[in-house]
Amino acid sequence: PTEQRVRAGFGYVPQDHPVFARLTIRDNLAVGALTNKDSRAVDRVLEMFPKLGQRLDQIAGTLSGGERKMLAIGRAMLSEPSVLLLDEPTEGVWIGVIEEITDRLIALAKEIAVVIVEQHLDLALRVADHAFVLDRGRVALTGTADEVRNDPRLLQYLAP
Structure with a gap:
């Protein structure tokens, strides 16, 4: 079951529908932080992806594809995983945002295991x-x- 996988240290960012589209950015992050006792955890996600912090009350379904992926990665990180699984994190994402996501994944890969299924070869080989x-x-x-x-x-x- 999903909750056992989260407790075991797995974070997951799916390829399709990675966010709760009808919730705000703030609420999506709150869901991710439900099991996190660290009061600064959401702040660290917003430092990782500052664009999200500028629009906390925006409905997640109105975000661009790249912004949704950032939110999904940030939400997954709130469970403090030791392994982050990403399925096509750049599918449908504008090239400028791909660079931002790549930079964040490179930094994350220095702290935890990051497993990526990706067709964007440059990103995959830069992170891996x-x-x-x-x-x-x-x-x-x-x-x-x-x-x-x-x-x-x-x-x-x-x-x-």
Whole structure:
């Protein structure tokens, strides 16, 4: 069950519908902070994603795709996970926001384990220490991010 996974230290950001669209940013964060005893936890999320702090009373469903992803990542971090699972964190996100999300994920990956399923190769390899390239559901390449980035076979999997 979800609550056991959260207690076990897993944070999850789904690909689709990552926020409670009818709630405000403030309320989405409050839901994420329900089990967090640290009164500064929400403040740290707002430091991570300052755009959210500028519009706490905005309905989450009116945010851009990138802002929704930021909110979902922030909300997941409020459970203080030791492992953060992200499913396509940049799908439908404007390139400028992708850079902001990438920078935050690089910082988070220094503190906790971050597992990303991502088609945006540059982001994935900038965040990752270790990478797996899947081809039709099977691991086709694996190694450090640099090894995978420099593997000549990578191109055959990206553009078969």
